[in-house]
Amino acid sequence: MNEFDSAATAGGNGATPRPRLEDVAARVGLSTASVSLVLRGVPGPSERTRQRVLKAAADLGYRPDRTASALASKRSRLLGVMIDIHSAFQAELVEHLHTAAEEVGYDLVLSTQTRTRDESTAVETLLAFRCEALILIGPVAPASVLADLDRQAPVVSLGRRISGAGLDVVRSADDDGLSQVIDHLVSLGHRAIAYVDGGKGVIATDRRRGYRSAMRRHGLDEQISILHGDLTEEAGDKVGRQLLDDDDLPTAVVTFNDRSAIGLLTALRRAGVDVPGDVSVVGYDDDTLSRLACFDLTTVSQEAEELARQAVLAVVERLDQGRTASREIVLAPSLVVRGTTAPPR
Amino acid sequence: MNEFDSAATAGGNGATPRPRLEDVAARVGLSTASVSLVLRGVPGPSERTRQRVLKAAADLGYRPDRTASALASKRSRLLGVMIDIHSAFQAELVEHLHTAAEEVGYDLVLSTQTRTRDESTAVETLLAFRCEALILIGPVAPASVLADLDRQAPVVSLGRRISGAGLDVVRSADDDGLSQVIDHLVSLGHRAIAYVDGGKGVIATDRRRGYRSAMRRHGLDEQISILHGDLTEEAGDKVGRQLLDDDDLPTAVVTFNDRSAIGLLTALRRAGVDVPGDVSVVGYDDDTLSRLACFDLTTVSQEAEELARQAVLAVVERLDQGRTASREIVLAPSLVVRGTTAPPR
DNA sequence: ACCAGCACTTAAAGCGCTTTAATCGAGGTC
DNA sequence: GACCTCGATTAAAGCGCTTTAAGTGCTGGT
Numbered sequence: 001m002n003e004f005d006s007a008a009t010a011g012g013n014g015a016t017p018r019p020r021l022e023d024v025a026a027r028v029g030l031s032t033a034s035v036s037l038v039l040r041g042v043p044g045p046s047e048r049t050r051q052r053v054l055k056a057a058a059d060l061g062y063r064p065d066r067t068a069s070a071l072a073s074k075r076s077r078l079l080g081v082m083i084d085i086h087s088a089f090q091a092e093l094v095e096h097l098h099t100a101a102e103e104v105g106y107d108l109v110l111s112t113q114t115r116t117r118d119e120s121t122a123v124e125t126l127l128a129f130r131c132e133a134l135i136l137i138g139p140v141a142p143a144s145v146l147a148d149l150d151r152q153a154p155v156v157s158l159g160r161r162i163s164g165a166g167l168d169v170v171r172s173a174d175d176d177g178l179s180q181v182i183d184h185l186v187s188l189g190h191r192a193i194a195y196v197d198g199g200k201g202v203i204a205t206d207r208r209r210g211y212r213s214a215m216r217r218h219g220l221d222e223q224i225s226i227l228h229g230d231l232t233e234e235a236g237d238k239v240g241r242q243l244l245d246d247d248d249l250p251t252a253v254v255t256f257n258d259r260s261a262i263g264l265l266t267a268l269r270r271a272g273v274d275v276p277g278d279v280s281v282v283g284y285d286d287d288t289l290s291r292l293a294c295f296d297l298t299t300v301s302q303e304a305e306e307l308a309r310q311a312v313l314a315v316v317e318r319l320d321q322g323r324t325a326s327r328e329i330v331l332a333p334s335l336v337v338r339g340t341t342a343p344p345r
Numbered sequence: 346m347n348e349f350d351s352a353a354t355a356g357g358n359g360a361t362p363r364p365r366l367e368d369v370a371a372r373v374g375l376s377t378a379s380v381s382l383v384l385r386g387v388p389g390p391s392e393r394t395r396q397r398v399l400k401a402a403a404d405l406g407y408r409p410d411r412t413a414s415a416l417a418s419k420r421s422r423l424l425g426v427m428i429d430i431h432s433a434f435q436a437e438l439v440e441h442l443h444t445a446a447e448e449v450g451y452d453l454v455l456s457t458q459t460r461t462r463d464e465s466t467a468v469e470t471l472l473a474f475r476c477e478a479l480i481l482i483g484p485v486a487p488a489s490v491l492a493d494l495d496r497q498a499p500v501v502s503l504g505r506r507i508s509g510a511g512l513d514v515v516r517s518a519d520d521d522g523l524s525q526v527i528d529h530l531v532s533l534g535h536r537a538i539a540y541v542d543g544g545k546g547v548i549a550t551d552r553r554r555g556y557r558s559a560m561r562r563h564g565l566d567e568q569i570s571i572l573h574g575d576l577t578e579e580a581g582d583k584v585g586r587q588l589l590d591d592d593d594l595p596t597a598v599v600t601f602n603d604r605s606a607i608g609l610l611t612a613l614r615r616a617g618v619d620v621p622g623d624v625s626v627v628g629y630d631d632d633t634l635s636r637l638a639c640f641d642l643t644t645v646s647q648e649a650e651e652l653a654r655q656a657v658l659a660v661v662e663r664l665d666q667g668r669t670a671s672r673e674i675v676l677a678p679s680l681v682v683r684g685t686t687a688p689p690r
Numbered sequence: 691a692c693c694a695g696c697a698c699t700t701a702a703a704g705c706g707c708t709t710t711a712a713t714c715g716a717g718g719t720c
Numbered sequence: 721g722a723c724c725t726c727g728a729t730t731a732a733a734g735c736g737c738t739t740t741a742a743g744t745g746c747t748g749g750t
Contacts, residue, residue: 018497020735020736020737021736021737021738022736022737030699030700031699031700031701032700032736032737032738033699033700033701033702033738033739033740034698034699034700036737036738036739037699037738040738044697044698044699045698045699046697046698046699049698049699063472063473064473064736064737065416065475065735065736065737066412066473066474066475067411067412067413067415067416067421067474067475067735067736067737068412068416068705068735068736068737068738069736069737069738070412070705070737071410071412071413071416071704071705071706071707071735071736071737071738072704072705072736072737072738072739073705073737073738073739074705074738076412085430085436085439085440086433086436086633088431091430091431094430094457094459095430095457095459095460095461095462098457098459098461098462099461099462107470107473109454109455109474110454110455110456110457111455112439112440112443112455114439114440114443115440116440116443116444117440117443117444125452127408128408128409128411128452129411129412129454130410130411130412151361152363233634233637233639234637234638236639237637237638237639238638240639241638262639263637263639266611266637266639266640267638267639269614269615270614270639288431289578292578292579292582292608292611293579293582293583293586293612294578294581294582294585294607294608294611294612294615295611365705365706365707366706366707366708367706367707375729375730376729376730376731377706377707377708377730378708378709378729378730378731378732379728379729379730381707381708381709382708382709382729385708389727389728389729390728390729391727391728391729394728394729409706409707410705410706410707412705412706412707413705413706413707413708413735414706414707414708415707415735416705416706416707416708416734416735416736416737417706417707417708417709417734417735418707418708418709418735419708419735
């Protein structure tokens with residue numbers, strides 16, 4: 001009936017102290033040591049003991065105290081994850097990180113950076129929880145700072161490339177992603193392909209670079225056009241209106257991410273521009289939103305699930321398998337062609 | 346230079362154990378007791394001692410161990426927050442919860458429910474962290490279950506009305522919000538106003554009810570039309586296409602939330618429908634997205650900041666001020682008129 | 691009858707902090 | 721000089737768990 005606790009709880013808000021290991025032990029007439037062993041599934045106790053302990057624990061509604069066991073074992077089995085709570089793509093990563101971590105017996109603690117809460121505060125919080133490792137999604141701190149941090153707990157940079165800081169990186173090949181996008185557009189017949197930038201981060205640099213070199217590869221040096229942008233829908237919207245004002249629309253626009261693309265797309269359509277008839281639009285990330293029929297955005301998928309899995313794997317290798325050398329895992333992104341791209345008029 | 350730790354850290358991943366209270370104490374030749382007092386800002390130690398301890402702690406880069414202090418003090422100063430990580434509105438609430446909690450000396454631990462992680466798992470996690478109270482955003486569990494839960498730790502239901510379960514509720518008056526929407530539309534001259542439902546939750550019920558009674562109040566009983574919907578953009582998109590298929594558009598459509606409204610809006614515009622020329626659209630929540638110029642959605646603001654503040658306040662009253670009687674705080678939502686509503690043609 | 695070896699079980703020492711009661715010294719008071 | 725007071729400091733006892741070394745009581749081999 002009750003989905004939250006497996007046993008009856010005595011009433012009176014805060015009146016009943018939660019059962020301790022000792023209470024379970026007393027109930028079956030064993031030592032706390034044995035109960036601890038059983039509850040953690042450590043081999044040793046006899047089958048009969050196991051059953052009795054398990055039963056008693058269930059009867060009492062016993063729930064181990066993480067803080068106490070973390071203190072005693074000096075292992076918190078906690079992974080700290082820093083995210084930007086406003087990003088749909090990051091939300092999806094978190095989802096997959098959860099499942100991946102669970103499989104290897106770790107729990108996640110989320111710390112979010114917002115307008116009012118910066119990266120270092122977020123990390124600070126994670127450390128205070130005694131996380132054994134940190135998974136930072138698209139960190140912006142300088143490499144040296146992250147390297148320092150890695151000395152306190154293994155750090156995995158998820159999404160952002162970091163060279164020679166000695167920490168693990170799990171990312172997808174951003175330049176490759178953009179290259180695929182340009183190839184697709186060129187094969188459709190586009191030549192005037194603009195790119196909307198995504199701020200000053202490393203990821204933005206990689207994608208911009210990917211755009212540039214792909215354009216050159218196709219002999220479209222002259223057509224290279226990089227518009228100043230940012231990571232939010234708002235930025236895309238702004239660029240869209242700017243393009244409309246200038247009355248000089250390219251035949252295709254590629255944006256740093258889906259959020260920006262959606263802002264752009266909506267601004268254009270709202271002004272009566274036919275997408276993909278008049279202009280093709282391509283995003284990046286394969287956000288949940290981009291998949292919606294109403295946007296149906298052509299984009300690049302970063303394989304969120306695999307990224308998450310690899311990040312957790314990297315952490316486990318460091319924590320449980322004693323790896324010390326840093327690793328960089330680069331996954332290949334894949335173009336997802338949907339409804340916002342078509343041959344130019 | 347280093348934004349993460351205030352002091353130099355000796356290198357060699359994992360080699361240097363983090364400094365303990367004892368280390369700080371030894372450095373200044375005092376007992377751990379005194380150091381503890383200073384670090385927590387408890388009155389007692391002399392000014393001279395304070396300064397010396399603070400300096401030593403900074404020099405060593407000391408960072409208190411939350412788990413240990415939680416264990417010793419039997420207070421974790423942790424508030425558990427359950428969210429749906431895919432909701433922009435909830436993300437915003439979290440932002441405000443963070444600031445509000447910080448002000449009263451609490452920290453947040455976030456647990457997210459996703460497609461693969463249900464509400465009870467999320468709550469379970471929170472409890473395992475020894476959160477002192479739980480703030481559940483739009484919980485769906487039955488009242489009795491939440492009441493049981495409240496016995497283990499004070500629970501605040503944020504957004505969802507719950508009658509007589511003895512737990513705190515902080516929400517905005519959903520029916521009132523819808524009433525304002527209908528008033529606005531009617532004053533613009535609309536009569537055929539449809540409503541897109543938001544699933545089977547309590548919140549959905551309240552809004553639906555608000556819609557119904559407001560329509561009746563305006564003598565529009567005949568015009569009441571409730572379309573089956575859900576909480577995501579996808580649902581709005583579906584409804585939009587359905588409306589287009591039926592070729593029987595109302596002059597205005599009100600949706601359960603902004604996400605649904607955005608799906609609907611995009612589907613309509615994409616099909617060449619002029620919003621608000623042909624159809625007015627109204628959402629609910631005042632999501633970050635709805636504020637964007639590209640959507641510019643008329644919606645209802647729930648005063649996220651105030652909701653968050655009140656939720657934290659409720660928790661503090663229970664935890665630190667010994668309140669035991671449950672409270673329900675109902676805030677008045679406010680209509681935000683933007684660009685998706687206009688008089689009917 | 692004795693001991694080695696085995697399968698369990700447990701006493702006890704922490705983990706890094708908080709907290710309470712006790713201690714210490716330096717002034718006052720009479 | 722004995723006695724108190726009062727502010728500053730600390731010894732020591734935990735918090736709820738883990739872990740290690742040390743027991744138990746058996747069995748079977750000799």
